[in-house]
Amino acid sequence: MISRDVCERVLRRAASTGADYAEIFAENTLDHSIQMVSGKVERVEDAVIAGAGIRVYKGLRSVMASTVDTSEEGLLRCAEKAAEALGQGKAELEIVLTERLFGDIHPVRIVPASVPNGRKIALLKEGVCAAREYSPLIRQVTGTLLDIDHNILIATSEGIYAQDRQIRTRMMITAVAEKDGETQTGGCRPGARMGLELFEERVNPREVGIHAARQAVTMAGAGYCPAGVMPVAIDNGFGGVIFHEACGHSLEASAVAYGTSQFAGKLGEKIANEKVTAIDDGTIPNAWGSINIDDEGTPAQRNVLIEKGVLKTYMVDKFNGRRLGLPSTGSARRQSYAYTTTSRMTNTYIAAGEDKNEDIIASIEYGLYAKEMGGGSVNPATGEFNFAVNEGYIIRNGKICEPVRGASLVGKGSDVIQKIDMVGTDLELGQGMCGSSSGSIPTNVGQPLIRVSSITVGGR
Amino acid sequence: MNYQEFKTAVIAAAEKAGLQDYELYYATSESTSVDAFQHEINTFSSSLEGGVCFRCIVAGRMGYASTQELSMPMAEDLVRRAMSNAASLETEEKETLVSGGGSYRTPEKKEYPLPGAGELIDAVLRGQDALYAADPSVIDGCASSAAASRDTIAIYNSRGLDLSYENTSALFFSEAVVSDGTEMNNSFEMKLGDLRETNIPELAKKAVLDAKSKLGAGVAPTGAYPVVFAPKAMNSLLGTFSGIFSSETARKGLSRLLGKEGEKIASQLVTLTDDPFYGESAMPIGFDAEGTPTYTKHVIEKGELRTLLYNMKSAAALGKTSTGNGSKSSYDAPVEVRPFTMVLQPGTLTEEELLKKAGSGVYIDSLGGLHAGANPITGDFSLQSAGYMIEDGVKTRAVRSFTVAGNFYTLLQNIVALSDKAECRSMGMTGYASPAVMVEGLSIAGSGSSQGA
Numbered sequence: 001m002i003s004r005d006v007c008e009r010v011l012r013r014a015a016s017t018g019a020d021y022a023e024i025f026a027e028n029t030l031d032h033s034i035q036m037v038s039g040k041v042e043r044v045e046d047a048v049i050a051g052a053g054i055r056v057y058k059g060l061r062s063v064m065a066s067t068v069d070t071s072e073e074g075l076l077r078c079a080e081k082a083a084e085a086l087g088q089g090k091a092e093l094e095i096v097l098t099e100r101l102f103g104d105i106h107p108v109r110i111v112p113a114s115v116p117n118g119r120k121i122a123l124l125k126e127g128v129c130a131a132r133e134y135s136p137l138i139r140q141v142t143g144t145l146l147d148i149d150h151n152i153l154i155a156t157s158e159g160i161y162a163q164d165r166q167i168r169t170r171m172m173i174t175a176v177a178e179k180d181g182e183t184q185t186g187g188c189r190p191g192a193r194m195g196l197e198l199f200e201e202r203v204n205p206r207e208v209g210i211h212a213a214r215q216a217v218t219m220a221g222a223g224y225c226p227a228g229v230m231p232v233a234i235d236n237g238f239g240g241v242i243f244h245e246a247c248g249h250s251l252e253a254s255a256v257a258y259g260t261s262q263f264a265g266k267l268g269e270k271i272a273n274e275k276v277t278a279i280d281d282g283t284i285p286n287a288w289g290s291i292n293i294d295d296e297g298t299p300a301q302r303n304v305l306i307e308k309g310v311l312k313t314y315m316v317d318k319f320n321g322r323r324l325g326l327p328s329t330g331s332a333r334r335q336s337y338a339y340t341t342t343s344r345m346t347n348t349y350i351a352a353g354e355d356k357n358e359d360i361i362a363s364i365e366y367g368l369y370a371k372e373m374g375g376g377s378v379n380p381a382t383g384e385f386n387f388a389v390n391e392g393y394i395i396r397n398g399k400i401c402e403p404v405r406g407a408s409l410v411g412k413g414s415d416v417i418q419k420i421d422m423v424g425t426d427l428e429l430g431q432g433m434c435g436s437s438s439g440s441i442p443t444n445v446g447q448p449l450i451r452v453s454s455i456t457v458g459g460r
Numbered sequence: 461m462n463y464q465e466f467k468t469a470v471i472a473a474a475e476k477a478g479l480q481d482y483e484l485y486y487a488t489s490e491s492t493s494v495d496a497f498q499h500e501i502n503t504f505s506s507s508l509e510g511g512v513c514f515r516c517i518v519a520g521r522m523g524y525a526s527t528q529e530l531s532m533p534m535a536e537d538l539v540r541r542a543m544s545n546a547a548s549l550e551t552e553e554k555e556t557l558v559s560g561g562g563s564y565r566t567p568e569k570k571e572y573p574l575p576g577a578g579e580l581i582d583a584v585l586r587g588q589d590a591l592y593a594a595d596p597s598v599i600d601g602c603a604s605s606a607a608a609s610r611d612t613i614a615i616y617n618s619r620g621l622d623l624s625y626e627n628t629s630a631l632f633f634s635e636a637v638v639s640d641g642t643e644m645n646n647s648f649e650m651k652l653g654d655l656r657e658t659n660i661p662e663l664a665k666k667a668v669l670d671a672k673s674k675l676g677a678g679v680a681p682t683g684a685y686p687v688v689f690a691p692k693a694m695n696s697l698l699g700t701f702s703g704i705f706s707s708e709t710a711r712k713g714l715s716r717l718l719g720k721e722g723e724k725i726a727s728q729l730v731t732l733t734d735d736p737f738y739g740e741s742a743m744p745i746g747f748d749a750e751g752t753p754t755y756t757k758h759v760i761e762k763g764e765l766r767t768l769l770y771n772m773k774s775a776a777a778l779g780k781t782s783t784g785n786g787s788k789s790s791y792d793a794p795v796e797v798r799p800f801t802m803v804l805q806p807g808t809l810t811e812e813e814l815l816k817k818a819g820s821g822v823y824i825d826s827l828g829g830l831h832a833g834a835n836p837i838t839g840d841f842s843l844q845s846a847g848y849m850i851e852d853g854v855k856t857r858a859v860r861s862f863t864v865a866g867n868f869y870t871l872l873q874n875i876v877a878l879s880d881k882a883e884c885r886s887m888g889m890t891g892y893a894s895p896a897v898m899v900e901g902l903s904i905a906g907s908g909s910s911q912g913a
Contacts, residue, residue, distance in 0.1 A: 068528045
């Protein structure tokens with residue numbers, strides 16, 4: 001993308017006013033998406049995103065400037081802007097870049113950008129048609145097939161000159177079912193850091209469609225979830241959003257370094273139930289949230305965040321790590337060159353435990369079984385989180401009974417992770433997009449079936 | 461190459477390809493932002509972003525392609541990609557472009573000089589001083605930030621349209637973080653407009669007092685009560701559900717309002733207006749993302765649905781005319797439908813009178829998790845909330861970590877009173893302005909259960 005020589009000159013310019021760290025992040029991304037509505041291809045789009053962001057630090061101050069002009073002159077102008085904003089001083093860094101080669105642990109066989117639209121449309125149609133044909137109650141099905149070819153280059157004053165190509169593919173199907181004049185929705189959104197082989201060989205698009213349709217039809221027949229405080233069993237896969245929201249965001253250095261986290265200053269302390277071991281692992285081959293290197297050029301790591309309830313580490317990027325006195329954990333991520341990198345999650349999950357699924361359900365006299373979760377959000381300062389239950393069932397006398405709709409779960413992270421008192425064995429991951437100050441990035445959440453002994457269920 | 465050179469190259473490529481109907485949409489955004497931690501600048505950012513979206517009609521269908529790289533080979537590639545994308549479509553309605561020569565209202569906008577880096581830095585440092593000075597409960601982690609941006613849009617098409625627009629704006633943001641030694645809480649305030657006229661100490665104080673008032677807050681008891689939504693909370697709800705008024709959503713069967721024009725869908729008290737020229741709008745504009753002239757219209761008038769919002773495509777599909785609500789969320793996004801500033805027209809009661817009318821209930825001034833706890837297709841919501849209990853017609857103890865649940869379609873019918881003063885908030889490019897609103901028939905989930913084992 002940009003030669004080593006040019007990067008060296010640009011970094012020198014960026015550091016010319018006394019920076020103690022300088023970095024270039026350049027990208028060239030091809031985004032492609034196909035959308036189907038009412039059984040027809042409604043939209044096909046592609047976009048080329050290209051630009052660079054330059055960052056400089058001095059002590060605990062950082063400056064970031066970005067540009068769409070990646071010619072040498074454009075980059076030098078951008079570097080100049082960053083240097084000027086940092087203040088007045090003399091160049092202190094010696095900049096010599098060496099190419100770093102990282103093995104690619106996320107092999108891609110079918111590069112989506114090389115495949116004509118027709119072959120992708122055929123895959124999406126399989127999924128959409130399966131959903132439409134599932135039941136006469138299905139009123140509408142929308143489907144999207146996305147592929148992203150994200151090429152990044154990182155050069156830093158520490159000598160790193162590294163590149164990575166991140167290819168991701170995802171299918172998203174939403175079904176709408178109608179019964180007695182009321183509509184309900186169901187969805188399925190699998191994705192991976194992989195090429196089109198994901199849907200040609202691993203995941204059957206028909207199953208994606210059927211999953212979405214089944215959920216919509218189930219929920220269309222459901223009554224409203226009763227409100228109140230009760231025990232909840234949350235199933236595996238996307239159920240892991242509970243840890244992501246209730247705890248994960250508060251373990252990011254971007255909250256911890258400023259004291260605005262419920263878990264600041266608690267390293268080594270017991271913050272969760274001893275049944276909870278939680279891991280953020282950017283190195284899982286081909287997983288949706290995986291990386292080879294993070295967006296500051298640090299290799300991906302497997303970080304044990306909580307071990308048997310004890311807080312072991314935070315997720316740290318270089319800048320916020322300075323304030324904490326901690327090294328990077330390979331957690332620096334950004335949506336694109338136009339965002340300022342910060343500490344983020346990759347694939348974050350509660351590790352498998354030893355409780356049997358049937359024992360977890362049987363242990364609940366009256367409560368909620370959250371089979372599938374929707375998205376959520378958290379305020380890291382207070383730890384107050386919320387998320388939606390897309391598919392829920394009442395548990396009565398240890399048995400899963402009728403489906404209920406419209407439920408949400410709210411609570412405080414530091415509270416709820418003490419109350420995760422049963423952890424099953426069937427760990428699975430689910431795909432999501434996580435939004436925060438450095439933009440929207442792909443992340444996996446995950447867990448086996450767990451029990452939360454008591455939590456507020458929003459319903460009516 | 462610059463945009464003018466790129467535009468010439470794309471036009472040449474489009475003509476060479478034999479295209480009759482095509483459009484170039486160019487948007488740039490130049491912004492600077494500063495934030496502070498304790499009493500020092502933490503991060504300074506400046507960005508220059510922009511890109512071109514090319515769309516063209518092939519056999520009645522519109523293909524899109526966009527790029528941030530402006531070069532000669534890219535000009536030809538852009539045209540080729542858009543044509544190939546158009547060829548893959550299976551839609552039935554014939555798409556058209558807006559013809560040039562229309563007349564456009566010029567928005568009246570209060571102009572002010574865009575603050576420079578020095579002014580932004582000065583404002584955030586003053587903001588930090590004001591936060592710490594506001595109350596002893598304020599702790600490190602409180603943050604101030606300020607931003608200035610200049611956005612430009614240019615639309616050119618082969619039907620004689622050639623429009624451009626520039627908008628500048630400045631924003632100040634104050635986040636209070638307070639602690640009573642056992643618990644932390646935070647609250648945000650922001651103000652769009654001339655930084656020299658922004659009362660920074662007042663904004664900081666407001667954020668601090670709100671955060672402090674909810675320290676040690678309890679949980680509302682589970683049950684059904686009258687709910688009063690503060691303007692801020694009502695704006696969040698409107699923002700989450702405004703998509704139900706989009707004809708694009710409706711024609712896909714994802715809104716219940718298709719074909720309901722002329723029917724009563726809300727309480728008699730509800731008049732909802734879409735105003736592209738609203739005084740406090742972040743970006744008042746005389747044309748939409750396709751170049752259709754914009755105008756002010758009632759979406760709901762005294763409870764009756766007057767019109768949905770249309771762009772060229774949805775209007776063609778439904779046999780209507782565009783209401784000038786074509787919208788792009790970014791330069792590379794397709795043209796969708798959105799309101800400009802959606803104004804829920806105020807009622808006649810003061811907020812005190814409104815609380816008195818509610819008697820006992822819950823006052824909600826903050827809603828969270830809207831992207832997850834609300835389903836814009838079904839209208840159902842179950843949302844994390846914070847606010848105050850209403851007892852004997854006045855706000856009493858603070859409450860948080862409870863949920864309010866209901867359905868937006870039903871909520872519109874169950875509005876029983878509105879306060880006399882609307883407050884405006886911008887969410888991205890769209891603004892929402894609502895008064896405080898009293899609603900019946902919602903469920904609160906907090907402490908205790910509504911149903912036992």
